[in-house]
Amino acid sequence: MAQLETSDQNFDLSLLLEIADGSDEFLVESIDMFLVQTPELMTAIYTALQEQDREVLAKSAHKLKPNLGFFGMLTAQAMMVEIEILTKTDGSFDEIKSKYYQVAGMIKPTLDKLKLIRDERQAGV
Template sequence: MPELELSDQYFDLSFLLEIADGSTEFIVESIDMFLVQTPELMWAIYNAIKAGDRTLIAQSAHKLKPNLGFFGMLTAQSMMQEVEALAKGDADFAAIEAKYVSVRSIIAPTLEKLKVIREAKAAEL
């Protein structure tokens, strides 16, 4: 079996592995939560953009930021900070949506990689 890719230019699982302290179950559960919560929050942001709801955009972006940091997704985390700031400011919705689309282009492939990692780790249990 090829070695798992536990980091790339957009994510790094070093922190997760460190706090897991060898617990494969913890890693699998953490990835499971991320794979559920992240798409939910991304959809909430998308729908809030379409509805013109700055408050919900900012709240959802704020909730997502620590999750991204936990998975070493620092570029996405920084971009989500920008989405939150744009929503709290007076930026037009086209600018907010453009930043959202950029961050989504980073998050989507990482979710796919995390699914592969999750399956491989779950097979070790």
């Protein structure tokens, strides 16, 4: 089986692979953490948007930013910065929602690919 691609237009695992320094265990653990935390934070952001809770929205966006950066999701990370700024400066919820859905559209396929990469690395392929 050919090794799965570790980057595409939405993510790049170069930094993570460099830090892992050949350790599949570290890579798998990092991906597992991302697979748990990212959907939780995206759900918190979604809920905060529905409730128009700027405090939770800003905190959740702030927490998600470094995760996205660590996984080379720089466009999504930049959009989270925008979401956080809009939230703190009384930006329009419609604009925030639009950016949220764009980020969600980038994250979903990345989560699926990361699951495949994790499974491949766990199997030692």
